[in-house]
Amino acid sequence: MASPKRDALPAVAMPSGLLAPSALRASEPPPPSLLDGLHIDIQTDGLTDGAVIDPATGAAMIEMDDGGVIVDFSPAAATDKASKFNDNLAEKIEQAELDRISAELRLGIQEDDRSRSDWLDTRAKGIRLLGLKVEDPKSSVDSSVALEGMSTVRHPLLLEAVLRFQANARGELLPAAGPIKVGDKILETGDDDELAESLESDLNYYLTTTASEYYPDTDRLLFYVGFGGCGFKKVYNCPIRQRPVSESVDAKDLIVSDAATDMRNSRRVTHQIQMKPSTLRRMQLAGAYRDIQLGTPNPAMPNAVDQEIASTQGIDPISAIREDDRDFTIYECYCELNIKGYEDKKRGQATGLALPYRVVIDKDSTRILEVRRNWAEDDDAKLPKVPFVKYPFVPGLGFYDIGLVHILGNTTNALTAAWREMLDAGMFANFPGFLYSKLGGRQNTNEFRIPPGGGAPIETNGRPIGEAVMPLPYKDVSPAFATLVDNVAQTGQRVGGTAEIQIGEGRQDAPVGTTLALIEQATKIMDAVHKRLHAAQAEEFQMLKECFRQNPDAFVRSVKGTLKWDANKFVQALEDASLVPQADPNTPSHMHRLMKAMALKQLQGASPQLYNARAVDERVLHMIGMDDAETLMVPANQPPPPNPEIMKGMAELSLKAKAQQADAANDQALTQMKGQEIAAKVQESKARTEMEARDLAVKQQMQLRESQDQHEDRVSRERIAAMGVVSDIINHPTEQGVAGAAAQKFGALPGSN
Known part of the structure; x- marks a missing residue:
C-alpha cells in the first residue's frame, strides 16, 4: 500500500459501503521499492466497501478524512478471510475492536453471574443436604456444635426424591431400544414406510452406539434436573469429533441473567467451559479458534457449587498447582453486538441493530478466539440461533427453575434436626452426664467410663453417694414429638412425589378406572414434570435433525444399517420424517402404562365386536415391554374367527x-x-x-x-x-x-x- 499525493489521482466521489475504511488497512505497509516507477491509473467501475476498485488490477483506493488516500494493491487477500458467511470474523476484525468486545462481554458476564449468586448458594446447601458425604459424630465443641458427641446424620428425604425422579425419568425418556421415534411411518396407501422405519432404527443406533456418551450423559442430566430445577442440552456439530453431538451442560456452567425469562430473550447466554490445553489446541488446528498464543492459565477459582461438590467428593477444587495441570476457562458467549465494519445496513445505511454472534473468549488472557454469525444465512430477519435446550422441573420465578432442593430443602433441614435430637436424646438417656458435689470432688479424674457389669470408686467424703452425684435430667423422645416427625416426613414425601400410593385399599377387584384415578391424583405433580421433559426432548431432537441436515456425511459414515444410506437419501428422509420422543407425554411412569393396558383389555372384553382383538393384544404386549409381540401370536394369514x-x-x-x-x-x-x-x-x-x-x-x-x-x-x-x-x-x-x-x-x- 502507498499514499500518493492527492493531486496525482483523479477526483472521484467516495461512497460509503459495507466495510469501514479501517477494515482494509494493512497492519504493515509493503516495502517502498514495490512502488518505484509505478504509474497509477484507477478507473471506477463500482463501489465496494467504501473503496473504488480498479477492475483491471483489483487495487482499491480509499480517501481518508485528513485528505490522504490509501491504495491497496491486494484487497482480495484482506477480504477473503471473511468472505464466507460462517467464517471466523475474529481473523478479520481489528484488535482494538476485539478488545472492546472482550471487555464489554466480560463485564456483562460478571453481572449475569452475580445475579444468580443466591441460586448458586441454595444449590450448594442442597448438595450438603443430600447427605452423600459420610460424617462422623462431632468430637469437639465449636460454633456449630452445642456439645460433644452430637450426631451428624442427615434425613434422606431429598436424596430419595431425587433418586426416584431420576430413575422414573430415565425409564421413560431413555428406553433400551433408543429414544427417537419417527411419527409418520405409514404411507398414504396404508403400507409401512420402509425408509422411515430404517431412519428410526439407524438414528437410535447412532445415539446408543456411535454417540455412546448420550445415555450416561442424559442420565446424569436428569439427576441435576430433579435436584436443582433445570438442566441443559447443547446440540451442535463438534469440529473435533466431526459429527453432531448432544451433550448436557450443568446449570452452574451456563451463565444467564436471572432476570431473563428464557434464553431467546436474554441479552447473553454464556457457556463456561473448563477446557484442557490439548482440546484447545485441537480446536485451533480444526480452524474453529484463532491460532494465537494464550499464555499459561491461572488456577481456577471455583464457585460455591464447585466447592461443595469437591468437598462431597473429598478433593481439593484448586489443587492444580502445576501449570501443566491447569485448564483454560473459556467463555462461549451467545450475544448481540454491533461490530464496527459489520453493521446491519438497510439501503446502504447503518440501522444500529445489534446482530447475533457467537463469541469465544479466554477468561485469563481476555483474548477473543472466535467470532461467528449466529443466524441462518437465508434468514432475512437475522434471528439468533440457540444451541441449548432447557430441561425444566418446575418453572420458577427467574430464569433458573425450581427443583426438589427448593421444594424439600427446608423440610429436609427440619427432619435432619429432628433425627439428630432423637438420636442425641437416646444417647444421653443411656449415657447421661452428671453433676457432683465439690465436697466429694477430690477424685483422680472427673471422667468415669464404667463398662457393663463394672464399677468405679468415688470419694463422697462420708456423704451418701446419692447426695454427692446427680445425673443430668435428659428427657427421652416423647410420643408426640415422634408423631410430629412422621407427619412432617409424610408431607414432604407427598409434595416431593415419593409417597407410597395406597391403591384400592387392598381390594383385588378394584375397578381399573378408580385405580388409575388414584394413581393420577397422587402423581399429578410428576405428570406435569414429565410433560415438560417430553417437550424439551422433542425440541432437542429437532435441533439434532438440523445438525444432521447440515452434516449428513457424519451419519452416513458412522451408521451401517440394513439400508445403504447416502447423503441425499438421508437428507430426504429427514425432510419427510417427524422425529419425536419414544416416550408418551401422557404416561409418566410404567405403573400408568400397566393400568392403561388393563383398562384397554377390560373395554375390549366388554365390547368385543368393537375391537380388533389381535391389535389390542399387540398394543398391550408392547405397553408392558414385550417388543417381540408378533412372535407370540399365530400367523395373521389364518382364517378369520367366526361371527x-x-x-x-x-x-x-x-x-x-x-x-x-x-x-x-x-x-x-x-x-x-x-x-x-x-x-x-x-x-x-x-x-x-x-x-x-x-x-x-x-x-x-x-x-x-x-x-x-x-x-x-x-x-x-x-x-x-x-x-x-x-x-x-x-x-x-x-x-x-x-x-x-x-x-x-x-x-x-x-x-x-
Whole structure:
C-alpha cells in the first residue's frame, strides 16, 4: 500500500459501503521499492466497501478524512478471510475492536453471574443436604456444635426424591431400544414406510452406539434436573469429533441473567467451559479458534457449587498447582453486538441493530478466539440461533427453575434436626452426664467410663453417694414429638412425589378406572414434570435433525444399517420424517402404562365386536415391554374367527346339548340305583330264606339227636332193671327159672340178644 499525493489521482466521489475504511488497512505497509516507477491509473467501475476498485488490477483506493488516500494493491487477500458467511470474523476484525468486545462481554458476564449468586448458594446447601458425604459424630465443641458427641446424620428425604425422579425419568425418556421415534411411518396407501422405519432404527443406533456418551450423559442430566430445577442440552456439530453431538451442560456452567425469562430473550447466554490445553489446541488446528498464543492459565477459582461438590467428593477444587495441570476457562458467549465494519445496513445505511454472534473468549488472557454469525444465512430477519435446550422441573420465578432442593430443602433441614435430637436424646438417656458435689470432688479424674457389669470408686467424703452425684435430667423422645416427625416426613414425601400410593385399599377387584384415578391424583405433580421433559426432548431432537441436515456425511459414515444410506437419501428422509420422543407425554411412569393396558383389555372384553382383538393384544404386549409381540401370536394369514353372534348361538346350543346329556345321565343313574336297590332286596330275601332253612335243618338234627338220646336212655334203664332182676335170682335160687327167662328177655344174661 502507498499514499500518493492527492493531486496525482483523479477526483472521484467516495461512497460509503459495507466495510469501514479501517477494515482494509494493512497492519504493515509493503516495502517502498514495490512502488518505484509505478504509474497509477484507477478507473471506477463500482463501489465496494467504501473503496473504488480498479477492475483491471483489483487495487482499491480509499480517501481518508485528513485528505490522504490509501491504495491497496491486494484487497482480495484482506477480504477473503471473511468472505464466507460462517467464517471466523475474529481473523478479520481489528484488535482494538476485539478488545472492546472482550471487555464489554466480560463485564456483562460478571453481572449475569452475580445475579444468580443466591441460586448458586441454595444449590450448594442442597448438595450438603443430600447427605452423600459420610460424617462422623462431632468430637469437639465449636460454633456449630452445642456439645460433644452430637450426631451428624442427615434425613434422606431429598436424596430419595431425587433418586426416584431420576430413575422414573430415565425409564421413560431413555428406553433400551433408543429414544427417537419417527411419527409418520405409514404411507398414504396404508403400507409401512420402509425408509422411515430404517431412519428410526439407524438414528437410535447412532445415539446408543456411535454417540455412546448420550445415555450416561442424559442420565446424569436428569439427576441435576430433579435436584436443582433445570438442566441443559447443547446440540451442535463438534469440529473435533466431526459429527453432531448432544451433550448436557450443568446449570452452574451456563451463565444467564436471572432476570431473563428464557434464553431467546436474554441479552447473553454464556457457556463456561473448563477446557484442557490439548482440546484447545485441537480446536485451533480444526480452524474453529484463532491460532494465537494464550499464555499459561491461572488456577481456577471455583464457585460455591464447585466447592461443595469437591468437598462431597473429598478433593481439593484448586489443587492444580502445576501449570501443566491447569485448564483454560473459556467463555462461549451467545450475544448481540454491533461490530464496527459489520453493521446491519438497510439501503446502504447503518440501522444500529445489534446482530447475533457467537463469541469465544479466554477468561485469563481476555483474548477473543472466535467470532461467528449466529443466524441462518437465508434468514432475512437475522434471528439468533440457540444451541441449548432447557430441561425444566418446575418453572420458577427467574430464569433458573425450581427443583426438589427448593421444594424439600427446608423440610429436609427440619427432619435432619429432628433425627439428630432423637438420636442425641437416646444417647444421653443411656449415657447421661452428671453433676457432683465439690465436697466429694477430690477424685483422680472427673471422667468415669464404667463398662457393663463394672464399677468405679468415688470419694463422697462420708456423704451418701446419692447426695454427692446427680445425673443430668435428659428427657427421652416423647410420643408426640415422634408423631410430629412422621407427619412432617409424610408431607414432604407427598409434595416431593415419593409417597407410597395406597391403591384400592387392598381390594383385588378394584375397578381399573378408580385405580388409575388414584394413581393420577397422587402423581399429578410428576405428570406435569414429565410433560415438560417430553417437550424439551422433542425440541432437542429437532435441533439434532438440523445438525444432521447440515452434516449428513457424519451419519452416513458412522451408521451401517440394513439400508445403504447416502447423503441425499438421508437428507430426504429427514425432510419427510417427524422425529419425536419414544416416550408418551401422557404416561409418566410404567405403573400408568400397566393400568392403561388393563383398562384397554377390560373395554375390549366388554365390547368385543368393537375391537380388533389381535391389535389390542399387540398394543398391550408392547405397553408392558414385550417388543417381540408378533412372535407370540399365530400367523395373521389364518382364517378369520367366526361371527361372534354365531359363536354365541353355537355356545348356547352346546350348553343345551350338554344339559340334556346331563339329564339323561342323571335318569340312567337313577334307574341303575333303583335296579341295584331291588337286586339288593332279592339278595337279602334269598339270604334270609337260606338262613331259615339252615336253622330248620339244625333244629331237625337236634330233634333226631334228642330222640336217639332218649332211646338210648330207655335201653340203658331197661338193662339196669334186668341186672337188678339177675341179682334177685342170685339171692333167691327158687325163682331162678322165672328170673332167668326174664333176664334173657331183657338181655341181662348171656345168650340174650
